[in-house]
Amino acid sequence: MATLVLATTACAGGPRQKPLPTKPIDTGENTTNAVRKQLEGRWVLVAYRATTPDGKSLDIDADGHLLFDGFGTLQIEYKISDVGMQTLSSLGIRSPNPTISTNGRVVIDTHKHLITYASDDFTTKLLAADPELAKKRSNPYALERVRTYAFDSDGLLTLTTHYDDGKEALMSRWKRSS
Numbered sequence: 001m002a003t004l005v006l007a008t009t010a011c012a013g014g015p016r017q018k019p020l021p022t023k024p025i026d027t028g029e030n031t032t033n034a035v036r037k038q039l040e041g042r043w044v045l046v047a048y049r050a051t052t053p054d055g056k057s058l059d060i061d062a063d064g065h066l067l068f069d070g071f072g073t074l075q076i077e078y079k080i081s082d083v084g085m086q087t088l089s090s091l092g093i094r095s096p097n098p099t100i101s102t103n104g105r106v107v108i109d110t111h112k113h114l115i116t117y118a119s120d121d122f123t124t125k126l127l128a129a130d131p132e133l134a135k136k137r138s139n140p141y142a143l144e145r146v147r148t149y150a151f152d153s154d155g156l157l158t159l160t161t162h163y164d165d166g167k168e169a170l171m172s173r174w175k176r177s178s
Contacts, residue, residue: 030110038151039068039108043174046156048078050140051168052091060084066157066174074115075103076159078172093140100141108149115147115159140169 045064051057061084067075080088080098088095104117140161150158161170 032108032110035108035110035149036068036070036072039074039149039157040070042067042177043157044177045078045172046175047171047173048084049171050088050091050093051170052093053163053165053167053169055167056091057168058087058091060087064172064174065177066159072105072107073103074106074117075101076172077101095141102141113148113150115149145169 043066045062045066048060048062048064049057050060061081062078063081064076064078066077078100080095080100082098085095085098102117107116107118108114109116140163145161148160148162150160152158155176157174157176159172159174160168163169
């Protein structure tokens with residue numbers, strides 16, 4: 001009995017002697033927190049353009065909204081008109097329906113101005129040579145595509161999706177909604 005009492009009291013945890021090593025949260029204009037605050041809220045689509053891999057570019061008639069919340073979730077929805085669907089088709093870009101939605105947690109790279117959807121599935125696949133991933137990425141709307149962001153001096157947000165060679169695939173401009 002004495003051994004049992006001694007064993008249970010000998011393993012009791014105490015307060016940590018020194019604090020965990022941490023660093024202050026970065027603050028300033030080009031930090032992840034600052035960019036998240038700039039993105040946070042509701043936005044409406046003001047311009048939308050699609051470009052083929054060979055450089056042919058046309059404006060697409062569409063409405064859309066973008067929502068970025070404080071938890072890093074980005075939701076984008078495009079509602080492409082019949083004329084816009086015909087324009088996409090003339091560029092060789094096929095969409096199964098006129099409403100295109102993307103939704104998911106994103107990672108922001110403030111140095112390269114990149115927004116990447118975070119998913120364990122394709123984060124793992126990005127590290128491997130995956131032919132299925134390459135097929136998905138041939139679609140300019142795919143979540144696996146690289147996206148850049150820019151905030152214009154007039155308050156507009158520009159999101160651009162790129163092909164694997166870095167050329168523009170889709171460009172959308174957004175105005176903050178009230």
